Amino acid sequence: MGSPAELYIGVDIGGTKVLAAEVSASGEVLATARRTTPGRRVRVELVEDALTEAVHEVADGRPITGVGLAAAGFVDNAGERVMFAPHLPWRGDPTRSRLEARWGTLVVLDNDANCAARAELELGVARGAGDALLVTMGTGIGGAVVLGGTLLRGRNGMAGEFGHMQVVPAGLPCECGGTGCWEQYSSGNALVRFVRARMDVPHHSPSMLEELCGGDPAGITGPLITQAARAGDRLSLSAFASVGEWLGIGLANLAAAFDPELLVIGGGVSAADDLLLDPAREALADSLVAGRHRVIPPVLRAAFGPEAGVIGAAAMARTGF
């Protein structure tokens, strides 16, 4: 709704790129602009300049009603500051208010997983759900917690850091400094690691991935594995069986703690859909405590793909942090 003159812009600020988009009230992306993220060792102003350029390109001279920012990092629970982001230079800067002053329009800020959850909650598969968990599977695992229809932020604004729950004692080392974190076993990186480890073995069974990656295992990506699995490649199907089973085990842990109505899986890896979600559903049903005495929550693929962040950020600018 809103008058036709209203202009809401969502901005997804990732480690490699900035995507700004004009988004309609129903979640349609009407116009976009992209910039390369200047990096994390630069002055904060350079990143804020890139955001400003992208926002102005989308606005194209029109007055802006509000901007929502989805940042790949920890945002404080007031939505004011990016406290820490592995790939961005902010370290507790008052990003929201600074950009609000610079742009002369309403600005709201949240982390990217919360924004993606907001998109699903207001416009996607979690619409009308009271309690839902969103698990975003990309390079790693991000997460968001919806309780009573609103986002749980937590004491530090860090609720939903599911990817760093330990599932294997003294397991694989994680970028976070820990070991055995869930995202080491269930993520885009885990998919790629699974197939590379097997292709490194001499005399391994042939896989169509060898052709797809032009003979260089370093060129293997999640989307290539999805493509090969869809074509029936056994190695790629095994990778999804493993990563999907680990997804289901982690979901069972979350369901034991939260007992949610709904589990929503988003992020790049979720493009594989049932290749990923079927083994996850099976492992969830096998692992969840008291499975015969409860309703096991459905595991749904998120409605929104790579644009979930900008759609949710714009929705948040419309309806409030």
Place this chain on the structure above:
Amino acid sequence: MGSPAELYIGVDIGGTKVLAAEVSASGEVLATARRTTPGRRVRVELVEDALTEAVHEVADGRPITGVGLAAAGFVDNAGERVMFAPHLPWRGDPTRSRLEARWGTLVVLDNDANCAARAELELGVARGAGDALLVTMGTGIGGAVVLGGTLLRGRNGMAGEFGHMQVVPAGLPCECGGTGCWEQYSSGNALVRFVRARMDVPHHSPSMLEELCGGDPAGITGPLITQAARAGDRLSLSAFASVGEWLGIGLANLAAAFDPELLVIGGGVSAADDLLLDPAREALADSLVAGRHRVIPPVLRAAFGPEAGVIGAAAMARTGF
């Protein structure tokens, strides 16, 4: 508060015993009555008769204002039915309304971990906390989730089943049918298993537990291990170091997901206090993601011991489910 004629009774219905207590508004236990739990293979009426006797003994002819029931089992999220309890005969019976009709007074019902949380929240160490998690360490691990000052119940009334989150893939078998559940590594049972396994080894180092248990490892209990650890017994201290470290690892997983203000540890094992909590605090600080960028939640011992269930149940009868 309340007129002096008010009589609120809390009843803790465990697998082996029933404890009923008159509880004051400030949480004092004023009178108690006990019965043996008739078992899980008996008619439901036998358990309800035992509850009735215990409640009437406490009331001693006075009119009852309200009764709160704390059941060791899964209670539906409306607080009407015990859906399933490993040691009790109820299987979806309308326990609350049936006893309310039988006793002619207000009856409320919840699971024992939620009641213990209610005691801490209204009268104990979680007073004033918005978001807190309660972990109850007894034979196994029970749990409760407080968000925005109220209990999270979940879709099935099963939120807070922390003990059955898997922490070791293909780990120790659990009574729930799963493997590698947290409570297999951090609980009263885990403490006892730890020392018995080491005492079974021929030529093991001597431990004062041998004397305390009269030479029969089958006689070793959690309280004996606590007693020996307090006296400096190395084996018992190692058991607390292990169970405490596992407690901290599981708390780090929960804190990653919920980002709570406070972690409260109750149940029988928490009587060991810092013997248990110090290694847990250390493991929490080591394991929690982004530990340097957040406030790590304090780990506090619950204010109430074995009477937490009756105190919380009576509080719930006063202030509502």
